[in-house]
Amino acid sequence: MKNTVTNRKPAIKALFFDIDGTLVSFRSHTVPPSAVGAIRQAQEKGIRAFIATGRSAFQIPDLGGLHFDGYITQNGVYCITDTEEVILKNPVPQEDIEALLRYLDEKMLFPCSLMTGDEIAINYISPKVEALSKMVNVPLPQVKDLRKVAEKEVFQVNVYVNEEQEKVLMREVFVHCEPSRWNPLFADINAAGFSKRTGIDKFLEHYHFHPEETMAFGDGGNDIAMLKHVGIGVAMGNAMEEVKAVADYVTSPVDDDGIRNALQYCGII
16 A cells, blocks of 8 residues: 655544545445444544535435535535535536537537536436446436526536547537546536635635645545645545555555545544
């Protein structure tokens, strides 16, 4: 396991957890009991715990009965406290949404979902969409006319395309946005300049912590920015190789007590 954690790190006051493949197992679709117990131990010591996910807030399931102090959702563009106070929201620029709708009509049709504050709608269901829904154990998006959905604020777009097609879309459609990818089936598209890192900064400002007093856990491409930003960035043993490369510590996989092992190794519990 990679290890650049040193004794010079200041005391950790906040923990940030990705959900899929980090806190929640792709195999069991639950939070391992070892992770639940370890996080509770940390909270008993006064350490705050937060979620940092690409999911919408309404997609977050019960996470082993754990309480979290806040939620970074949709890759950092929509952040809420445990009392449902919205402390940050930044939608995809409307001109990029309009460009997307034109592209779908005029150039290439592909599965594409729009995530607003209260729904996820898609133009059509494909095998890729079905596979992802099954993998993360969430309902299929509702098929709708995307032009109607786009009348609301859209915080994230999910495009079910390969990496080459993604590059074309970023050049021709999403000119004010940035992509992130944690699975080969699709990419998340959000407003440029926003990521889980910016969500972390918003909560640090809210609770008066410093980045070096934080620890984050992730496994996918959309976790890289936050792992590089916090005091201790932990990649799960099942993480993508590019995620492991930027982490301070690589723990065991989610199904092999990775959360607990990292918190113990780093002296948090």
